[in-house]
Amino acid sequence: MSLRNFLLVFSLLLLLSCARRGRPEGGPKDFDKPIMVKADPDFKSLHFDEDEIKIYFDEYVKLKDVNSELIVSPPLKYPLVISPLGSPSKKITIKLKDTLQEDATYTFNFAQSILEVGS
Numbered sequence: 001m002s003l004r005n006f007l008l009v010f011s012l013l014l015l016l017s018c019a020r021r022g023r024p025e026g027g028p029k030d031f032d033k034p035i036m037v038k039a040d041p042d043f044k045s046l047h048f049d050e051d052e053i054k055i056y057f058d059e060y061v062k063l064k065d066v067n068s069e070l071i072v073s074p075p076l077k078y079p080l081v082i083s084p085l086g087s088p089s090k091k092i093t094i095k096l097k098d099t100l101q102e103d104a105t106y107t108f109n110f111a112q113s114i115l116e117v118g119s
């Protein structure tokens with residue numbers, strides 16, 4: 001076998017072994033829920049008089065059925081504007097259209113509406 005034929009066969013074998021079909025294995029499944037890392041205003045703050053609340057998470061989240069899942073106590077007269085609704089984000093913004101009652105503590109219960117990306 002000549003050197004030229006040997007190099008040709010060697011090159012063909014090398015090319016055929018390069019692209020192996022298969023699925024990447026990935027890593028271990030993430031079972032941890034998203035964790036709130038910061039809120040603006042601060043969690044359990046007093047004398048809030050702004051019209052916007054921001055909640056920051058340690059990983060990307062998305063909202064699902066937030067209009068039916070979210071419970072605000074005491075109830076607000078006007079609906080909230082919550083974003084982003086379709087795209088994943090590490091931040092949720094809640095815009096208030098209502099004037100909050102003085103000396104009242106408001107609770108926002110998102111129930112099952114905050115999902116980690118990939119759920």
